[in-house]
């Protein structure tokens with residue numbers, strides 16, 4: 224319950240029952256966790272120590288998988304409207320600098336081109352949604368407005384999480400009103416810590432971290448600014464990212480907003496930030512770029528981190544509180560969105576009563592390996608930058624560096640990493656003994672292998688198969704002859720909500736590999752078969768996390 228405040232209890236006056244879920248941190252990951260809980264019909268209290276959304280233009284790319292989740296939350300259109308317009312391509316230029324020479328470029332498609340590819344290549348290899356270029360500064364207000372409109376989300380800004388204590392039934396969190404200094408206590412059945420890389424929730428539950436810095440890149444200085452000087456900025460062509468080793472430029476909106484990150488060479492280089500950021504930038508870039516206005520500057524320290532555990536009792540970590548990576552590959556928030564959706568549907572199932580405690584164990588079993596792999600993949604992409612810089616400094620020709628960059632490309636293109644992760648170690652997936660289909664970081668292999676994300680397809684009537692999926696579990700049935708009945712009856716008997724979707728589409732059946740495919744609320748395959756399972760009740764118990 225709320226203590227020491229005149230504000231009414233968010234869920235009913237003097238009711239002392241714990242609220243279902245407290246989410247600490249209303250950054251992108253916390254907001255998505257709250258929205259997914261609401262989609263599942265479960266209320267949450269979402270607190271943030273700040274009153275405003277972030278003014279730091281950190282993320283600039285929401286990948287296809289996150290856009291699939293945004294689609295199911297019904298916010299895909301709003302995100303696209305606030306992001307870069309669909310006709311703009313996302314090319315990456317490598318060069319020795321605006322005052323130097325171009326080396327090579329990686330051509331990356333626009334949203335319109337991606338939609339065309341999705342329609343024309345209807346073989347299950349494509350995502351259901353194109354990725355979207357959008358700055359964190361633009362994305363967070365979209366999510367925030369949506370949270371404010373959602374009656375099941377109680378958003379409290381200006382509340383800082385301090386500490387917590389757990390007992391058998393609930394978690395008591397101690398929060399501080401940042402305006403008054405007053406302590407506020409809140410009891411909740413679960414806590415999701417989405418409070419970023421310096422997570423106080425992680426500290427409060429005593430979860431350690433494994434981290435490593437980047438010796439070749441000890442610090443960075445960011446200048447975010449307005450400029451309409453396209454003659455200078457587009458000297459080597461139009462770009463999304465312009466990589467010039469000493470600095471990178473990000474085109475945030477294809478209008479007039481840009482961010483430059485200057486890479487430090489010494490750990491102490493930016494201990495004293497440049498007094499005149501504009502002059503520093505022009506000197507670094509050796510150009511006479513006309514800057515209309517500097518919006519923001521900051522120093523930041525590149526590094527990698529993963530929490531040793533993702534859960535302690537009723538407290539789960541999601542997003543940067545669980546992992547921090549370098550921006551290469553754009554895996555930071557995108558990994559966090561996957562955490563948020565996974566945590567939210569499982570907690571919702573527990574709150575609604577049909578989920579078993581095995582769901583809590585499955586959270587770390589599923590998400591930790593994804594976080595670890597994405598940390599390593601962003602490190603792999605960063606290694607390409609560092610190695611290319613070494614080659615150049617070592618006197619390699621631009622052609623040699625270009626050949627290296629072409630051979631090692633993959634940043635923002637690794638579909639296997641974005642779409643193809645499989646929960647092979649999950650205790651709530653019905654695993655198979657057969658040989659697993661191949662996994663490649665670069666490509667998504669269309670498969671309904673249990674634990675993976677199923678192929679996205681357009682059906683004969685033009686509708687995307689993902690549009691058939693319910694907020695609850697979904698049984699996709701290509702047979703439609705009663706073979707699904709036993710599983711549906713077992714689910715009904717155990718209170719597991721399952722939407723039964725009969726699909727008559729021969730191509731989709733072939734690509735989906737089985738007649739019956741049971742999907743979870745996060746789309747991942749829980750079970751599949753051509754016949755009803757031998758023990759349908761056991762399958763239902765397993766996928767809803769009942770520990771026997």
Ligand SMILES: Cc1cc2nc3c(=O)[nH]c(=O)nc-3n(C[C@H](O)[C@H](O)[C@H](O)COP(=O)(O)OP(=O)(O)OC[C@H]3O[C@@H](n4cnc5c(N)ncnc54)[C@H](O)[C@@H]3O)c2cc1C
Nearest residue numbers: 248250251252272281282283284384419542543555556557
């Ligand atoms: C230069 C750069 C580029 C990036 N590009 C991308 C990209 O293209 N794609 C991508 O996916 N990721 C990218 N990232 C990473 C991305 O910005 C982060 O992964 C993302 O912001 C993490 O979201 P989060 O909600 O977990 O944490 P945060 O965004 O850090 O949000 C945490 C929230 O918790 C609040 N909070 C903190 N402590 C407390 C407390 N004690 N009590 C209450 N509230 C608290 C904060 O005020 C904040 O609102 C980039 C990062 C950088 C630095």
